[in-house]
Amino acid sequence: MTETLTTNLPRLATLASARTTAAAQAAEGLALQEGRLSAHNLQVYYGDFLAIRSVDLDIALRRITAIIGPSGCGKSTLLRAFNRMNDFIPTARVEGEIRFRGQNIYNPAVDPTALRRRIGMVFQKPNPFPKSIYENIAWGAHINGFRGNPDELVETCLRKAALWDEVKDKLDQSGLSLSGGQQQRLCLARALAVGPEVILMDEPCSALDPIATLKIEDLMRELAANYTIVIVTHNMQQAARVSDFTAMMMMDDQRAGSVIEFDETRTIFTRPRDRRTEDYVTGRFG
Numbered sequence: 608m609t610e611t612l613t614t615n616l617p618r619l620a621t622l623a624s625a626r627t628t629a630a631a632q633a634a635e636g637l638a639l640q641e642g643r644l645s646a647h648n649l650q651v652y653y654g655d656f657l658a659i660r661s662v663d664l665d666i667a668l669r670r671i672t673a674i675i676g677p678s679g680c681g682k683s684t685l686l687r688a689f690n691r692m693n694d695f696i697p698t699a700r701v702e703g704e705i706r707f708r709g710q711n712i713y714n715p716a717v718d719p720t721a722l723r724r725r726i727g728m729v730f731q732k733p734n735p736f737p738k739s740i741y742e743n744i745a746w747g748a749h750i751n752g753f754r755g756n757p758d759e760l761v762e763t764c765l766r767k768a769a770l771w772d773e774v775k776d777k778l779d780q781s782g783l784s785l786s787g788g789q790q791q792r793l794c795l796a797r798a799l800a801v802g803p804e805v806i807l808m809d810e811p812c813s814a815l816d817p818i819a820t821l822k823i824e825d826l827m828r829e830l831a832a833n834y835t836i837v838i839v840t841h842n843m844q845q846a847a848r849v850s851d852f853t854a855m856m857m858m859d860d861q862r863a864g865s866v867i868e869f870d871e872t873r874t875i876f877t878r879p880r881d882r883r884t885e886d887y888v889t890g891r892f893g
């Protein structure tokens with residue numbers, strides 16, 4: 608290990624080791640869960656451009672997996688592949704498989720809208736509907752087929768997103784009237800309202816201040832008891848603090864990205880195998 612790594616890493620390592628128990632449980636559970644959500648020789652093109660090359664990745668259920676790597680290496684592309692968001696990009700083409708509960712989600716028999724109810728997404732910039740806080744949850748759930756009691760749903764989801772106490776007296780106000788951090792939690796509540804099993808988050812805190820960021824991270828740890836979370840982040844402290852597993856992506860000289868290293872987060876931040884991972888997590892490039 609180089610000097611920079613050993614001097615820069617202890618803080619991240621301490622953060623990451625708080626996750627040891629979860630990681631140990633995950634190692635044991637992983638064999639059972641193998642293939643529940645996984646990428647197999649996944650490649651994504653935009654037109655002729657190969658954006659990500661031969662990615663194999665197992666996402667552990669009810670754990671947090673972070674995807675890190677320099678800008679443009681394909682993190683968002685990979686994340687979008689997990690719930691077929693790339694379908695909305697006309698030039699995008701996917702090869703290989705993503706398996707979720709034993710089925711290839713790119714099988715033509717799979718309904719992508721139904722899939723996205725099970726594998727939801729939260730974006731970088733909070734994007735509440737221009738509707739009331741209440742309607743952001745009730746309306747989204749309704750158009751997705753929810754026929755239960757909307758008041759209960761709204762309260763349950765806002766509680767799960769740690770937002771209820773802040774908004775319970777102003778549910779009829781616009782979702783857009785909330786602060787950035789509250790808006791992001793509202794978007795999370797909206798995602799939870801359709802009953803997903805997996806939540807994909809693409810740099811969900813990059814537009815937030817540090818306090819709002821910590822709130823989202825705490826929330827993620829709580830949600831990981833019941834949900835599988837995959838988060839793209841460019842914030843190394845965040846990856847170390849919040850995730851159980853980390854996938855490091857890097858692009859080659861043709862600018863095609865791939866996962867160069869995948870391991871328990873603690874390992875990635877203390878004794879990575881690949882020199883490029885070491886350079887990246889110590890901030891030497893990227």
Ligand SMILES: Nc1ncnc2c1ncn2[C@@H]1O[C@H](COP(=O)(O)OP(=O)(O)O)[C@@H](O)[C@H]1O
Pocket residue numbers: 653658676677678679680681682683684685696698862
């Ligand atoms: N809609 C698109 N059309 C064409 N190229 C794209 C599109 N989205 C991303 N790319 C390209 O694919 C590569 C990976 O992008 P992206 O997945 O956004 O990377 P990251 O999230 O790691 O910054 C980049 O070279 C980017 O320019």
Ligand SMILES: [Mg+2]
Pocket residue numbers: 682683684809839
């Ligand atoms: Mg991105």
